[in-house]
Amino acid sequence: MTKFADIKGFVFDLDGVITDTSVLHGNAWHQLADSLGVSWNDDLANGLKGISRMDSLEMILKAGHKENDYNQEQKVALATQKNDNYVAEVNKMTPANILPGMKAFLDDLRAKGYQLSLASASKNAPRVLDKLQLADYFPKVVDPANLTHGKPDPEIYTKGAQVLNLDPAQCIGVEDAAAGVQAINAAGEVSLGIGDAHELAAADMVFADTASVTLENIAKKLG
Numbered sequence: 368m369t370k371f372a373d374i375k376g377f378v379f380d381l382d383g384v385i386t387d388t389s390v391l392h393g394n395a396w397h398q399l400a401d402s403l404g405v406s407w408n409d410d411l412a413n414g415l416k417g418i419s420r421m422d423s424l425e426m427i428l429k430a431g432h433k434e435n436d437y438n439q440e441q442k443v444a445l446a447t448q449k450n451d452n453y454v455a456e457v458n459k460m461t462p463a464n465i466l467p468g469m470k471a472f473l474d475d476l477r478a479k480g481y482q483l484s485l486a487s488a489s490k491n492a493p494r495v496l497d498k499l500q501l502a503d504y505f506p507k508v509v510d511p512a513n514l515t516h517g518k519p520d521p522e523i524y525t526k527g528a529q530v531l532n533l534d535p536a537q538c539i540g541v542e543d544a545a546a547g548v549q550a551i552n553a554a555g556e557v558s559l560g561i562g563d564a565h566e567l568a569a570a571d572m573v574f575a576d577t578a579s580v581t582l583e584n585i586a587k588k589l590g
């Protein structure tokens with residue numbers, strides 16, 4: 368079992384961890400689902416967290432038994448429509464949209480010499496970091512365009528450790544999504560979940576909210 372003293376780096380998810388863009392993603396998908404006549408519910412919304420753009424669209428179409436109703440070109444047009452709505456909301460973001468305690472946590476990690484990388488499935492991650500004025504904190508970003516598999520596959524978290532030249536066991540992966548926690552565990556990193564303890568039961572440690580994620584509290588849980 369990994370000890371706190373073994374930890375050298377943190378591999379961060381973005382949406383729902385550093386900022387509440389998971390709500391913006393959800394709103395934009397909800398709007399698209401409504402326009403397609405697919406009924407929306409919390410399970411569908413939660414299941415989409417951490418899932419790539421095209422896989423999210425497939426999940427929504429499947430939920431409405433419409434997966435065979437559109438060809439690839441039409442699917443790309445639907446995903447683009449959702450993304451345009453999402454980007455319009457992202458463009459309104461400011462550093463005030465950083466979730467409670469996260470800036471202080473990132474500052475503390477930097478001050479104490481931990482290495483940081485970003486493992487977000489979002490192709491909009493650089494834009495979001497820029498809006499939050501956090502790009503400097505994450506010089507190492509895994510580009511989701513180069514991935515073969517999305518979360519829950521471990522690939523993005525494996526690469527998140529690789530870009531830091533660290534062994535996965537020296538890293539804590541930080542996630543709000545069940546699919547992301549699964550990916551961290553499969554990559555052999557320590558999984559830190561933020562959100563509902565039941566939903567994130569597979570995580571090595573769960574915090575109810577971002578404000579309680581501190582090095583002190585992590586050390587207490589890891590021992």
Ligand code: G6P
Pocket residue numbers: 382389392415416417418419420423450487488489490491492
């Ligand atoms: C993150 C979010 C998902 C989103 C995915 C792709 O993982 O949690 O909700 O679908 O990124 O985002 P993108 O901005 O590339 O559409």
Ligand code: MG
Pocket residue numbers: 380381382383384389416417542543544547
């Ligand atoms: Mg997330």
